Amino acid sequence: MAGKPSFFRRLVGGLWRTLALIYSLIFLVILIIVPVGIYLAVHQPAPPVPSKAVLVVDPVGNLVEQDTGVGDLLENVFSDQARPSVVRDLITALDRARSDDRIKQVLLKLDDLGGATPGQLQDLVAAVDRFKQSGKPVVAWSDAFDQSQYELASHADTVYVDPLGYVLLEGYGAYRNYYKDALDKLGVTVNVFRVGKYKSYVEPYTRNGMSPEAKADNLAWMNSLWSTYRELVTAERNITSDDIDQYIADYASNMVANGGNAAALAKKAGLVDQIASLDALHKPLIDQVGRDPASGSFNQIGQQAYLAATDETASGDDSSLAVVTVSGEIIDGESVPGSAGGETVSRLVDAARRDDHVAGLVLRVNSPGGSVTAAEQIRRTVMAFRKAGKPVVVSMAGMAASGGYWISMNANQIWSESSTITGSIGIFAIVPTFAEPLNKLGIHTDGVGTTQLSGAMRLDKPLSDPVKMILQAGVEHGYNQFVGRVAKARNMGRDEVDKIAQGRVWSGQDAQRIGLVDKLGDVTQAEAAAAKLAGLNPDDYTLQIMQPPSNWRTALQQFLTSHASFALLPAWLQAPAHSDAVDFLKTLNDPHGLYARCFCRLQSADTLAGAAEARAALKTQ
Secondary structure (H helix, E strand, O other): OOOOOOHHHHHHHHHHHHHHHHHHHHHHHHHHHHHHHHHHHHHOOOOOOOOOEEEEEOOOEOOEOOOOOHHHHHHHHHOOOOOOOEHHHHHHHHHHHHOOOOEEEEEEEOOOEOOOOHHHHHHHHHHHHHHHOOOOOEEEEEOOEOHHHHHHHOOOOEEEEOOOOOEOOOOOOOOOOOOHHHHHHHOOEEEEEEEOOOOOOOHHHOOOOOOHHHHHHHHHHHHHHHHHHHHHHHOOOOOOHHHHHHHHHOHHHHHHHOOOOHHHHHHHOOOOOEEOOHHHHHHHHHHHHOEOOOOOOEOEEEHHHHHHHOOOOOOOOOOEEEEEEEEOEEEOOOOEOOEEEHHHHHHHHHHHHHOOOEEEEEEEEEEOEEEHHHHHHHHHHHHHHHHOOOOEEEEEEEEEEOHHHHOOOOOOEEEEOOOOEEEOOOEEEEEEEOHHHHHHOOOOOOOOOOOOOOOOOOOOOOOOHHHHHHHHHHHHHHHHHHHHHHHHHOOOOHHHHHHHOOOOEEEHHHHHHHOOOOEEOOHHHHHHHHHHHOOOOOOOOEEEEOOOOOOHHHHHHHHHHHHHHHHOOOHHHHOHHHOHHHHHHHOOOOOOOOEEEOOOOOHHHHHHHHHHHHHHHHHOO
């Protein structure tokens, strides 16, 4: 007869059963509470629009082109951070308010705006300008203005900054880490195959610094974007582009001369009109639109509540344009948060093609590229859409480069903002091998094969010369396909395209000049162009936003997996976990190992988003 279990075994068993019970209960609570909470959040009634009100446009976080549905809702439930604002929502709210007699003016409250690309900001600036054409005033306020926030604020009639605030303009930069020495010390061999002297995305793995060609290319397109920025922020202010340059050049010395009073310095330079706290701004707004008895503040409505309260139903099933958004890295397979999957996007385009009520397609692109296989899959579905007799218009947001241009090239028309980042027509492949570090650990690879290619692609062996020749030939073939397709789609000579390709990045303004882009304009102009090509009444068509169906199981699994793994990391490792190198490795899933990807991330977007997060952290302390 078995003896009675020891006290220690009974204690451990009891603790284990208790932990298992707690885990099961927590998971059960999540399965019950999350759907109920999300249902209540989505279906809560929209508040009425006051008869006299201020529309408060309060963009939050790093602006996105489209939310991810269930994934974003889960993030909102479990996170203390608000969902990032969608660019199209902000534009729609401003456009509707233009002809709404209940909305007397707009307040741009910009202190929660994180990062945004120059192209996205241009779209928003255009919406602000359209609202101002109604004769209604626009006021902008923030506790401090970074470069992105100020671009939007500069087109307000009156710009306010908090007494403790500032206007910090830096210009644009492109900086990244380089790993060659580190990889050499580890013994990792990075085999790179590329075409195009400006295709610099892989340089961090083969160099210790930026190549002269990459520096020249980066400076060219950044100078173009900076020129556009200065023109935009001075267009509605009584200052010049030279004044902006002088403000930056003398900022340090002028701060000392003004006793560190950055707000007063910004006003003296003509960048802001008034220095006031948000509370001080309430009184003049109350005088104009009245007081809300419930809150004691001015009568107001936020952009999301306003969109819900003014939701417009479709005017007719036969007068719609489908809108498909490609945002983030282009990856093979299904979309995941932050990336656009070739399977997912192609399925959405095909669904729009088969829908008899859809007359045309607006492809909204905000991507640096990625998998060649996925990009080609999307391009083919775009071609199939056109062959069905339906027009396609591409609207480039902040970035549509490399693979992002690949999926755009066959549209009837390509629209971009002057500060969109595009081009980067080039291809690369990257194969790291780890034979040396494994050898140092006492792990050796040996064996036999029936041909010289048997086991040739193992990462624990150096690549042989025949394999290197095969990979380089494949990359060159991919590049030739890329250039040839651009030439055919854009009605250009192949040599003409090759001269502007080679991985070179272009601003939207320069891209139009050299024939890669048809028109400069915002997303609403691109939509109007698509409606015209489709033969729709310009005043009587609707937008059908195409999104993949919500998958609760997959979304919950992805959310819990990513957040659990992230929570296990110590604080000092959380930032490196989201570095360029780590993010790059996460997207390496092309079945053929070929990538059309651009490194064209502006440093200002990263640092300014970080500054916004730092300010938000200070507010909570």
